[in-house]
Amino acid sequence: MTTDTIRTSDGSDLVQPGLLPELRDRTVDNLWRRAVRSKPEGTFLLWEGNEFTYAEADVEVAKASGMLRDAGVTPGTRVAVLLDNRPEYIWLLLAIGRIGAVGVPIHAEAKGQLLGHFLxxxxxxxxxxxxxxxxxxESVLGEDLLGYVWILDDVPxxxxGTVPRLGRVQEPYAPKDVADDGKDDEHRVPRFSDNYLLMFTSGTSGPSKAAVVSQAQPITHALKIAESCGWNAQERFYTCLPLSHANAQCHTLLPAIGLxxxxxLGRRFSVRKFWADVQPFDCTAVSLLGSMxxxxxxxxxxPEESDNRVSTVLxxxxxxxxxxxxxxYQARFATLYGLTECAPVSISRPGEGYDRPAGMAGRILRDHNDVRIVDADDIEVPLGTVGEIAVRRHDPYITVQRYYGRERETWDDFRNLWFHTGDFGYVDEDDVLYFVGRKSDSLRRRGENVSIRExxxxxxxxxxxxxxxxxxxxSDLGDMSEDDIAVYFTSEDGTQLTAEQLxxxxxxxxxxxxxxRYIRHVDDLPKxxxxxxxKDVLRRDAEVNLTQFFDAETRRQI
Incomplete structure (x- = not known):
């Protein structure tokens, strides 16, 4: 371990051992057992009036591990988890890591073709x-049942009504007390390089890909953030993002365990109730998506947004x-650049970078990875020039290993031995990285490149x-190098903004x-x-429903 001087969330300096264990020790169960040993009576989880100490939570993890093992789950077995945010989700993530199985977290709101694709x-x-x-x-499986399913009752x-049959073997989720969950069986001890999760990429421009994530990857992700933000053992981390998402796992759950x-834990994001959910628990750190x-x-x-203890917002x-x-909000803000495949690539400390240009994503973590900005031929561009962000880690097994069942996409993204992020950005003279936009999220109109994000x-x-x-x-000009711009928008509550007014x-x-040129008001955006x-759904809709847009050139509905 290294020794670092870092700044805590209350602004004071703290000298402590580096949080990151040696690479070979970065397994989920090692991290968890370290926390249980150091703070058995410390509060680990607060959820809807329920409190679990680390020791109490460890009992639940052992029970979940025993349940999985008794059903035949072994190292490498893939286990889908389709639950809303709740303590059992956490027990399962930790139990899967303990066994060396492979978890497949699926968002609880997934349905239809997307859910079928995930499974x-x-x-x-x-x-x-x-x-x-x-x-x-049931609607997506049909007769193609899973092998073994546990049903967790989350509603009366x-x-x-009657729960349909989803597995050839199907039981209620009811882990039992176990005397020995196999922790001393040397054949069941996972390694840092073992596959741990299949994490789906966001799929904003097409079908989501399942990224194969090793045990070491999310731990590295989480604790590099914790070190940079100066978090300590007194933090109370709040998340209402789904535990199926890397943000909740790596910006909240694993940093808390590491510290x-x-x-x-909140069930889901609510604009109306967010600060009311945060304030009573004296939360000190929250992680949000920009849209939230x-x-x-x-x-x-x-009143709650100003009367709380939140000091860091990532x-x-x-x-x-x-x-x-x-x-x-009277809180210091921090940001980072990263993807499901590798994160963090760069990060800012809380309160830094406020005066920098738009797109600031923090200083590159040069002790952690190399970054190049490259052109279409993979040749590095000069400092300050926009190009694609390419990343290469210093250590093995802390980048996604591949896309499950998608070898061609794996080779494409890792061509020339660099991971190609698909994002445009640039680096300034201070080694700060700036995100400009997705390669697939830009267009050219009237001879000018337009940043869709901007x-x-x-x-x-x-x-x-x-x-x-x-x-x-x-573009109806017939020039394949030119685009027209279409926008879908939703209105704030209580407003009657029309497409013409926009x-x-x-x-x-x-x-x-x-x-x-084309403007359309909608009640909701597909997400x-x-x-x-x-965006893939919107593009398909625009192909067939352009007549439903307001045309700014003719000043009328098409």
């Missing part, structure tokens, strides 16, 4: 499924007006606009080449289970 593309033979999700699973039986701190922060910003201030991407957020930020700043999603549509706002605020907008 079929990962060849799961075991599953822990909420009773509220059983009908959705009279609300859902021996406390997790406060913008929605909170648009909500009228509440948010991706960094908001443009971050100082205003700091002033309103355009969406401007549109969302307009009064009355809740969310805006911009896509490229073919066009007038855009005309007043935007350069002509950035002004959307992934992690709340990212499904």
């Amino acid at each position: 079929r593309s990962t060849d799961c033979s075991y599953g822990v499924i909420a009773s509220s999700q059983a009908a959705n699973v 039986a009279d609300e859902i 021996g701190a406390t997790v406060v 922060l913008q929605l909170l910003w648009k909500k009228a201030p509440s 948010v991706v991407p960094f908001p443009r007006n971050v100082q205003e957020f700091d002033d309103r 355009l969406e930020e401007v549109l969302q700043s307009f009064t009355g606009v809740l969310e805006a999603a911009v896509i490229a549509v073919p 066009d007038l706002l855009a005309e007043a605020e935007l350069s002509r080449y950035m002004r959307p 992934t289970p992690t709340s990212k907008i499904r």
Whole structure:
């Protein structure tokens, strides 16, 4: 271990051993047992009036491990987990790590084709499924049952009726006390390099890919963040993001375990109740998606948002007006750059980088990875020049190993021995990384390159606009190198903003080449289970429903 001087969330310096264990010791069970040994009576989890110490939680992990092992789960066995946020989800993630099995976390709101894709593309033979999700699973499985299924009752039986058969063997989720969960069996001790999770990428531009994640990868991700943010054992981490998502796992759950701190778990994100959920538990650190922060910003201030102990907000991407957020919420903001495949690549300390240009994603972690900005031929571009962000780790097994069943995509993304992120960015003279946008999220109009992310930020700043999603549509000029701009938008509660009114706002605020041509108001935007907008769905809709848009050039509905 190394010794670092870091700044804690209350602003004081703290000298402590580096949180990251040696690489070969980075297994989920090693990290968990270290926390249990050091703070057995410390509070680990708070959830809806329930409190678990580390010792009490360890009993639950042992019971879950025993249940899985008794059913035949062994190292490498794939186990789907389809639950809402609840303590059992955490016990299962830790038990799967203890056994050396492979967890397949699936968002609890997944349904239809997306749910079928998650289950079929990962060849799961075991599953822990909420009773509220059983009908959705049955609709996509048909007669192709899983091998072994546990049903966890999460709603009263009279609300859902009879639970359908989803597995050839099906039992209630009811782990029993065990005298020995196999912890001393040397053949069952996982290694840092073993596969641990199949984590789905967001799938905003097409079908999600299952990233094969080793035991060492999420631990490295989590504890590099904890070190950079200066978090300590007194933190209370709040998350309402789904535990199927890397954010909840690596920005909240695993940092808390690594520090021996406390997790406060919410069921789901609510704009109206967010600060009311955070305030009573004296939470000190929260991690948010950028879209969540913008929605909170648009909500009228509440007493809870100013009367709380939150001192650090980790948010991706960094908001443009971050100082205003700091002033309103009285918390220091930090950000990072990373993906499911590898994170963090760069990170800022809380309170740093407020005066830097838009897209700031923190200083590159040069002790952790190499970063290059490359052109279309994979040749490195000069400092300050925009290109694709490519990453190569210093240590093995802390980057995604491959995409499960998707060899071609694996080779494409790891060509020339660098992981190609698919993101545009640049590096400045201070070695700070800037995110510019997705390669697939830019367009060219009237001879000018348009950043879709930048355009969406401007549109969302307009009064009355809740969310805006911009896509490229073919130009009717017949020039294949040119695009037209289409935007879908939703309105804030209590407003009646029309497509024509949005066009007038855009005309007043935007350069002509950035002004959307096609504008459509919708009640909701299609999203992934992690709340990212499904641009692939919007593109398909625009192909067949362009007549439902307002045309800014003709000033009328098409």
